[in-house]
Amino acid sequence: MLYAYRFEHRPVLTQAKIGRWLGLTQSQVSRLERAAESVHDLNKLDYWARVLHIPERHLWFRLSSDDVREAEEGDDVRRRQLFKVAGWTAAASGFGWFGSGHASASPARSIGATDVATIREMTRTFRRLDNRFGGGHARGTVSNYLASDVVPMLREARSTDAIRSELYGAVAELNQLAGWMAYDVGDAETGSKHLRQALRLCQEIDNDGLAAEMLAGMSHQAAFFRSGSIAVDLAQAAHSDANRSGLHALVSESAVMAAHGFALQGDSRSCLDALAESERALSAADRQDAPEWLGYFDAAYLAAKFAHCFRDLGQPVDAERYARRSLEMNEGYDRGRLFNMSLLASALADQGQVEESCSTASEAVTMAGSVRSVRTVAYLADVGRRLNRYRSAEPVKALYAQMSAAAIPVP
Structure with a gap:
């Protein structure tokens, strides 16, 4: 309650x-x-x-x-x-919109492993599109698939307990993806609703690992909106579930999310302690045992979160070092690469390395042309603000012109 x-x-x-x-x-x-x-x-x-x-x-x-x-x-x-x-x-009664509407007049049908496999394969496809092109490209398709094909399975279908558990887990993953897509295009309220619905499904089947992932995602969103105390609360809840799940990578993720919340609050000691725990946990993680939905969380992702923490603690040299490491990432994460390049550009701007900051940001602006994501605009606009004190420099003038042409706000 x-x-x-x-x-x-x-x-x-x-x-x-x-x-x-x-x-x-x-x-x-x-x-x-x-x-x-x-x-x-x-x-x-x-x-x-x-x-x-x-x-x-x-x-x-x-x-x-x-x-x-x-x-x-x-x-x-x-x-x-x-x-x-x-x-x-x-x-x-039920899971928000999962329980909405009237019961169907059609007889309940039996749900089997093939139905669950179909949902997972659709989620896998949508996730690849999201990682490459941003949430704006496939969000409508995902929402329609949830409403027309997936939600009726939860409301009307018959299945064994084992299949029900698999079904709830698969729908939670799809809901998580829908939440991230909404968040990526600036609809934070809908994004939060999807993640809460996903969390309830995980809790219904006692899936501590997936529940921890949902809570970590909520913490990530809170940090993006600069709500440090809420980010810490959510990350600590994720940490408890992660420990019960036995997945070291999840423990690492929840710890680094807490670290970012502490950094936003200016709590350097707690932030550094959480970063150290996160690093230890990832070192102990077995990538072979990681579930597919956690496949994105690797050393490059962790380095990006470290860079965020040090930047928000006002330590741009360390932020730059980890931002460079974050670019050693796998293929297929175009949006993430854009985020990390913007992060590097912001750390360079904070050190007064204007020319390299502008060239890095310029490359990111070019990449943004194929990515539909409000977050990319926010990241790049932040770089522009950090370069404002150098606005008379030619590289900054050129970057601002390029940003304006791409409809990215400049100071």
């Missing part, structure tokens, strides 16, 4: 804030959200529900009439509005 409550708010509420309202520590809220067993203490449940103003019709128990101390007025109003507008329920 607490997890769903936090993530229905915009911006997402931190565990620390929920804890202050309920008289708990952040660690206690985190443990409650991760607990395998639900809380059965009616006194606690009653108190929490009344503090958070959860309507009784959404609960499995009757609320008492005792008064509780009101929380901060602004937050209190926002919580009331949330339930009025969103109609959120702690005992939600």
Whole structure:
């Protein structure tokens, strides 16, 4: 209940804030959200529900009439509005739009391994397109496939428990991809919704590894929007699931996501500790055992995250070193290469290496012509801002002209 409550708010509420309202520590809220067993203490449940103003019709128990101390007025109003507008329920029926609409009049059909394999193969194809050309090229196709072909399987189909588990995992992966595509084209709200739906599917089948991947993705998005505390909260939740999964690469990913959140908060010591853990975990990872959906996470990807952390800590020399390493990446990740070149250009700009920064950014702008991604525009616009103090230099003038022609904002 607490997890769903936090993530229905915009911006997402931190565990620390929920804890202050309920008289708990952040660690206690985190443990409650991760607990395998639900809380059965009616006194606690009653108190929490009344503090958070959860309507009784959404609960499995009757609320008492005792008064509780009101929380901060602004937050209190926002919580009331949330339930009025969103109609959120702690005992939600299904998975958001998965459970929407009316039941089909057609008889349920049996789902088998071939159906699951088809979803996975479609996801594999869409993922390759996304990595090369950005989320804008195939997002509509993915959304239509989800709505018309995949969601009906969840609502109407019959299957064995084993196939059901495989089906939920496959749909979670496809939902994750749809979320990243939405995020890539600037639709953060839809992207977040898809990732939450994917997470619920993972939790339904107790897939700790895939759940950790969804939480890490949410942390990544929070960091992109400069929400350091939320990025850390989500990364730490991912870290717990990753440890249970036994996948060292996931432990590495969740640790580096937490590091980026700490960097955004200016917490250098916590950031460096998390980076060290991430590096150790990746060294211990066995690439042969990594699931296909984690195949992108390698040394080059980790180097890019290190570069982000050092740049946000104000250490551009280290940021440059790792940004260069991040370009030692596999083929087929054109958008990622563009991101990493922009990252290198920004680290060079912060050091006053204007000419190389401009030439690197210029190459990235050229690549952007074949990639439909709002994030690429954001990365390149950030480079432009960092070069603003050198705007009278000829290389910067030329770069700004090229960016303007490509509809990339310049200072």
